[in-house]
Amino acid sequence: MSKVIGIIAGSLRKESFSKKLGKAILAMAPEGYEFKTIRLDDLPVYNQDFDDDHKVPPAYSSFRDEVKQLDGFIFITPEYNRSVPAVLKNALDVGSRPYGKSVWDGKPGAIFSNSPGAVGGFGANHHLRQSLVFLNIPVMQQPEVYLAKVNELFDEDGIIKEGGTKDFIKNAVDSYIVWFNQNAK
Numbered sequence: 001m002s003k004v005i006g007i008i009a010g011s012l013r014k015e016s017f018s019k020k021l022g023k024a025i026l027a028m029a030p031e032g033y034e035f036k037t038i039r040l041d042d043l044p045v046y047n048q049d050f051d052d053d054h055k056v057p058p059a060y061s062s063f064r065d066e067v068k069q070l071d072g073f074i075f076i077t078p079e080y081n082r083s084v085p086a087v088l089k090n091a092l093d094v095g096s097r098p099y100g101k102s103v104w105d106g107k108p109g110a111i112f113s114n115s116p117g118a119v120g121g122f123g124a125n126h127h128l129r130q131s132l133v134f135l136n137i138p139v140m141q142q143p144e145v146y147l148a149k150v151n152e153l154f155d156e157d158g159i160i161k162e163g164g165t166k167d168f169i170k171n172a173v174d175s176y177i178v179w180f181n182q183n184a185k
């Protein structure tokens with residue numbers, strides 16, 4: 001049976017570069033692996049009362065069920081104010097509760113950050129790493145993926161252009177698969 005890797009982009013924007021990267025990465029799944037886009041669009045902001053009062057929004061339940069079925073994750077994060085966009089942090093929080101029932105636990109991950117700017121989302125990348133340590137997601141160390149000038153990567157149809165950056169991303173995906181196999185339970 002295929003291993004299923006969630007492709008989780010931290011943006012809701014229609015023309016999001018992170019989503020376009022996610023689409024490009026979907027096509028890079030090697031044989032024996034299914035890459036699956038995980039939507040974050042419908043998740044309300046986390047409120048512990050929902051869990052404590054047993055009034056869990058259906059969007060939390062379906063998200064938790066979906067992530068539970070995954071074997072690993074590639075997080076594609078933009079950078080908001082040198083950190084992780086709230087939509088992605090919220091998804092981590094929703095999946096991490098109720099306490100002791102985290103759906104992230106022990107599954108290998110990778111972080112691909114990006115920005116139209118020159119720094120490639122370095123701040124978001126490392127803030128995200130901090131949360132993933134607590135969530136017990138072993139995160140690929142190398143290659144580090146900071147994609148700068150991401151706005152120049154796509155053609156007018158939103159398809160990733162051939163070239164060095166696409167090759168670098170493919171190499172990072174292949175490295176993640178090696179990492180996954182070394183760290184999957």
Ligand SMILES: Cc1cc2nc3c(=O)[nH]c(=O)nc-3n(C[C@H](O)[C@H](O)[C@H](O)COP(=O)(O)O)c2cc1C
Nearest residue numbers: 011013016017018019078079080081082115116117
């Ligand atoms: C609230 C906000 C904060 C931002 N802060 C940063 C930042 O700290 N560093 C950066 O490189 N870009 C920053 N940007 C620009 C984003 O990198 C850019 O909007 C990017 O396209 C967002 O990712 P997306 O295309 O996947 O939606 C910010 C954008 C917004 C809306």
